[in-house]
Amino acid sequence: MKADPAAQRRLLDLQAIDTALGQLAHRRGALPELAEIADGTKQLTGLSDAVAAARADVDDLGRDVRRLEMDVEQVRNRATKDQQRMQAGGLPSKELERLQHEVDSLARRASSLEDDELELMEKREEAETVLAAAESAKAAVDTTVVAATERRDAAFVEIDAETDKRGAERAAIVPNMPDDLLKLYERIRSTSGIGAALLRARRCEGCRLELAGSDYAAIKKASPDEVIRHEECGRILVRTDMSGL
Ligand SMILES: [Zn+2]
Structure with missing residues (x-):
């Protein structure tokens, strides 16, 4: 294949842009914030x-406490009524005795209910502590996820702006490239990531290998518009002033 040497040199610009675009895409997909957000969301x-x-x-415990409070109140009301009846007087001694007995029993009942209530209130307090701890753990992860999302979005904006800029640079080069040269470049790049590499001194910058003496001699003799590919890696070797030819 033959191509204008200037077009061949533009392949290096194109390759630099494509390398940068590849790095940007990789950076976008590998942002540490992405893992942080996924992990935090799962934790949430x-x-x-x-x-x-x-x-x-x-x-539940609050409801139980209120129910017990009502029970206690009921028992106390009943005891008050009994006492009022006793104080009103005019009751036979047997009835007085029965009422006194009931008042005593109600007092024991109230006291036992109050013990239960106290126990439940302690349990409710413990449950409130557990709730507060869970809420604060959730709030901490929430904050982490929000902050990571903000950092991710800021990074996306930066990466996308750089990608757009590089894309525009690429769009400016591509229409001026010979079709067959561009196709060859794209084909090599699709398999090995790098389609065109500078020949620097005797080294292929695509695979970093030094050229064999015979290959180098052949390149020296080749016409500038000849499209040369490195035997070893298959990439297009672009000759510039830095090639030492
Ligand atoms: Zn090579």
Whole structure:
């Protein structure tokens, strides 16, 4: 294949742009924030469940405490009524005795219910501590995810702007390239990542190998518009002032 030497040299610009575009795409996909966000989001699911479970415990215990409070109140009201009846007087001694007995029994019942209530209130306090810890763990991960998302978005903006810039540079070069040369370049690049490499002194910058003496001698003799490929790696070897020919 033959191609204008200037077009061959432009392959190096194209290759530099394509290398940069490849690095940008890799950077975009490998941002540490992506793993951080995925990990945090997964953690948040578990933490949300923990918060919901802890809140349900607090609510349940709160309901139990209120129920016991009502029970205590009922017992105390009953005892007050009994006492009022006793104080009103005019009751037969047997009835007085029965009421006194009931008042004593109600007092024991109230005291036992209050013990239960106290125990439940302690449990509710413990559940509130568990809830607060779950909420604060969730809030911490939330904050981490929000911050990582902001950093990711900022990096995306920067990478996308650079990608657009490089894309525009590429679009300016491609229409001025001979079709067959461009096709060859793309074909090699699609398999090995690098389609065209500078011949620097006697070294192929694509594969970093030094050219064999006979290959180098052949290149020295080749016409400038001849498209030369490195025997070893198959890449297009571009000759410039730095090739030492
Ligand atoms: Zn090579």
